[in-house]
Amino acid sequence: MAKTATKHRFLRACKRQKSNTPVWFMRQAGRYMEVYRKLREKHTLLELCRDPELACEVTMQPIRRFDLDAAIIFSDILLPLEPLGVPFEFAKGEGPVIARPLRTKEDVDRLRAFDPREELGYVHEAIRLTVRALEGRVPLIGFCGAPFTLASYMIEGGSSRNYLHAKRMMYHQPETWNKLMETVSGVLAAHLEAQVEAGAEALQVFDSWVGALSPEDYREFVLPHSRAVLARARATGVPVIHFGTGTAGTLELLKEAGGDVIGVDWRIPLDEAWRRLGNDVGVQGNLDSVLLMAPAELLRKRVLDVLQRAGGRPGHIFNLGHGILPETPPESLDVVIETVRAFKP
């Protein structure tokens, strides 16, 4: 396969131009790969993120192993927290834990709106190294978390079941909430801009927790902030993917917030999602990650189902509905990729 054709496939789809369906996987660099696990024996997750050469190496691991249409820089949506003044650590088996969650106006006033070019420069350096390592084979995607997902992490202090503290701040201290969201949004937008300057050819904004919200709460407390980040991201000139999970009831609002491509999870049929989103955006998705644990025959059938629902329409990017799980057999990615490559709508 010609390098330029592969490169163009993903970017063409982002712009809804005719192309064969591109395929990449959220969290395609990670624990399901043995080469990654070996590196993790020697380094923590944050060490890998903060060392540009290691981050580049990890980003390249799946590119070497699989016939993918895009690379995504190895990084973490929580990296902006520490320079904001909210240190955290990854507790074993529990995910991120924040020692002092934000709860009051004073907590929010203490946040430090920093310059990502300085404090997150290692991510941008990793992007520069990776663009060089990719030698134009496939485009590199830069990313960040969406303001809601980051703000709720900081308020809840980790993952959450009901988002009680975050919603309480919205409802009882809307000014404090908005100030928090504005501070976070400014940092995120600048971080995305710096990723494009460093060579990222597309961006993805992850609103992983947005499914906790009612449409009304999203519209009132979140949409204006996501829109601000997405507008600055699009102003860089590269295509922007806006992804969330649990969004089957709020898809139209995610589109209203912005993005050239809307990423949808596995909880809604792709054709139904696209019909509701309309013709003027692309759609990324939407295979359940757990299907990568299924027998090849069932996996193939479900990949075909997604492809048929997309119907070869320009603007479909094949992906999962969320990230690859550590238990995934790598061979399943080959099955998916082969099925996508063989598909004729």
Next chain:
Amino acid sequence: MAKTATKHRFLRACKRQKSNTPVWFMRQAGRYMEVYRKLREKHTLLELCRDPELACEVTMQPIRRFDLDAAIIFSDILLPLEPLGVPFEFAKGEGPVIARPLRTKEDVDRLRAFDPREELGYVHEAIRLTVRALEGRVPLIGFCGAPFTLASYMIEGGSSRNYLHAKRMMYHQPETWNKLMETVSGVLAAHLEAQVEAGAEALQVFDSWVGALSPEDYREFVLPHSRAVLARARATGVPVIHFGTGTAGTLELLKEAGGDVIGVDWRIPLDEAWRRLGNDVGVQGNLDSVLLMAPAELLRKRVLDVLQRAGGRPGHIFNLGHGILPETPPESLDVVIETVRAFKP
């Protein structure tokens, strides 16, 4: 307010007959009430469930305190597990924990299809006592978990993030999965029938975890079993509410599985949900439970929004999108109820 009018309001809405909008709350008996917390100092949750007089007392607590249109028997969806041969306990702050989760064909073969009239007779006795205590003030709702939610509890061994084990059984051992679902479904249907015999005037089936599934998985592995339970429930002659969370992408399939009324969570606008469901079912919902923690003014505004989206259409039952949280101030329920009562479409 005349007792018969109140009673009829909920049942009329279940049948999509003209009535003022009825209101009740999922988990309206529970830790947010001081009288309940006092009882819980002396008894475990399971003790309250298994003692018909205590279960009746707890069921009546919110009926005495609030102007509600329905009572729901105090019970737990997991009660069928122990007689099935799957003992569990409520670990502190962690929810139910099952010591030996089901994983293999042999595990499923060992399940014991029991007669709920014998082993869960205390629930039916509690219903008889409660019907007497209610003196016709409001109808009493009986309930059970849906087969998927119960089966996944038994397979995962507790609550789950990705439902990896449950989905693996579906994908790799479909016969074992179907046998498990059939066994559970038979028990659940008989349990619902016995609740109606004991005096329940409506039923609700809780598929609390169904939001983990893609539409395709729901259709292939779950729908036929839910349909079997719902069909037997409806054959009793009382109205049946089919509730799930995270169903914005699968609403039509939940309706296909059955139910006179479909319960929807807070993640989708009520009018959009009802438009998709069509005119031949009622809709129950759909205020975010966390809004009960909001200032009264915002709470009122959001209750009105739900009511206006329902537009006074026959068949709307006002409720939350999931259960009341323990942190809820009881006064918030008064605000909701007053707003519902005052509403003129």
